[in-house]
Amino acid sequence: MLRGVPGFRDLLPFNRLAGLRGIANVRHLDFPDGEQRRLKAVSGPGKATFITPNHPEFFTDWMIDKEIVSRVSPLAASWATNGVVNGLGRMMQKFWLANNLIAQIPGNSAAAKEHSVEWALKGHGVLLHPEGGVGWHGNFVAPLLPGAVEMGLEALKRGRETDPHFKTWIAPVVWKLTFTKDVYSALARECSYVERSLGIERIADKLPERIHHIYAVLLTRDASAYDVQSDPNAFYAERQRELLLELRRRLAKEISIDANSLDPSELLRRSRRWLKESAGEGQKQARRLMETIQRLQRVGPWAWANPLTTQEEMAEHLKRIRNDYCKGTLRDTLNHFAPQPAGPRCAHIRVPEPLGLHAYDGSIDDAVVELRRRMQEAVTAMVSELEAAGGFISYPNPFYHC
Incomplete structure (x- = not known):
């Protein structure tokens, strides 16, 4: 679904079939070893970790989520909209729940939060997009919702009941999708x-x-x-x-x-x-x-x-x-x-500095602001790096005015 089937994804007429081309059509993952090590260092047994990626695109984001957690925390639970988990029929609901997908139900999230805290305390990790809905803006991180920080603080409180040195991390992840050719x-x-x-x-x-x-x-x-x-x-x-x-x-x-x-x-x-x-x-x-x-x-x-x-x-x-x-x-x-991209792409993935709630004295609101700052700085730096390397094809912007 992410990268397609080698040998078929570039061969006519097979490359016109999304299932062979790759539904997300992400041919390359730019995920440096150092970034992966940073995420691995705050994931695993003995700590509670909430992984918080940006949310620039629907479907592709979940495919990248799965790729990331398969490398650092294979049993991590993931949050998704209620319409995906529960709205596609009983068989699909069974499939999603078997994959530990948590339904985000507006106004009724207590059970989902409780499961997330318990799962994180087991050292498996929980992934959720703090921007909430998809915004379709890869260069900009929208204001974040506080759920990850709230659950992280609850996990820290419970973990400290048995281990005074227990640690809880909010681990931000950001990515930027770029086309590999003129589309x-x-x-x-x-x-x-x-x-x-x-x-x-x-x-x-x-x-x-x-x-x-x-x-x-x-x-x-x-x-x-x-x-x-x-x-x-x-x-x-x-x-x-x-x-x-x-x-x-x-x-x-x-x-x-x-x-x-x-x-x-x-x-x-x-x-x-x-x-x-x-x-x-x-x-x-x-x-x-x-x-x-x-x-x-x-x-x-x-x-x-x-x-x-x-x-x-x-x-x-x-x-x-x-x-x-x-x-x-x-x-x-x-x-x-499952929106179809206009052509093959590369996903550039970076891991900003994780936020250790066990060493943070600010309020929930302050933590959310700090988390967004780290995510936005990482996205901006990545875009600047790609731009300097000539990675974008650009045109005059008719929305722009001084």
Whole structure:
């Protein structure tokens, strides 16, 4: 699933079959021995380890997860969304549970956390993506959720009951996926599919401008759905910011709180809690607003931060659009669960310095911030290293403005 079948993956017509080519089409793993040793050093018996990778891509991430833990902690448990573990039928549920996949069930995670702590205390390790959902942004680590740190502290507390020197580690892992050749033509074909699927007219020849136009049209549609005026000639970032401000104001009003006193992430947390505890007519509108805000926020400042965009970033844009907007066909459903890359790739894997909770005096929030800092620094350094070596094919970025 990760690398395909040697001898078939490069041979026509077999290389057109995902099962032979490799569903994730990752031909090479750049995982230096020193990085593996760092992860091995904090894994195994006598310690509790929570492995926390970044989450830039669906399906491929799990394949890389399995490759990593097979090398350092083969019996590690892994967290996955409830829709994967429990939503594909009883036989698939049995298969996932046999592989020690833990279902993340919103609002009902106590059993999953308890199993994770117990499993980690046995020295097997637990892997979970602290970013939560996939963002399709390989150069940017989104704000992290606190679950790994919370479970790590609970494991440390229990471990110290029998061993005063017991140690608990949060072991971050990051990777960057790069194409091994020019895949512009394949990306253009995928863009054409997206345009047809969403009924969006192609008005440009260059691929970055076509992708930008798709986003601009989708933003106009979202604004129109809520009767919000949006200037189509303004920069995308400004239009998105204004729409998000208005939708956040409406969501705050719907759940009867002051939007000005909360940051956007706290507003969404409060909204999720309100939906769990409330009932009535307002639920439908609040949920719709929340879902739209979350979808819009998935295109963040990183999209317009640089004057150039890479073919990897264009591929991420297309996959994000397909995941969020293209629905209703078998092809779209298959793409949602096992998105197909535009060409062969290399996975560059690095292990930032693990965070020892046994030697950390800060709060849970501080630990989460520190963990994200280490992950982002490692991703940025890796991207800079690849860029210096000429590893990216780049184009002018139509999202960018000074």
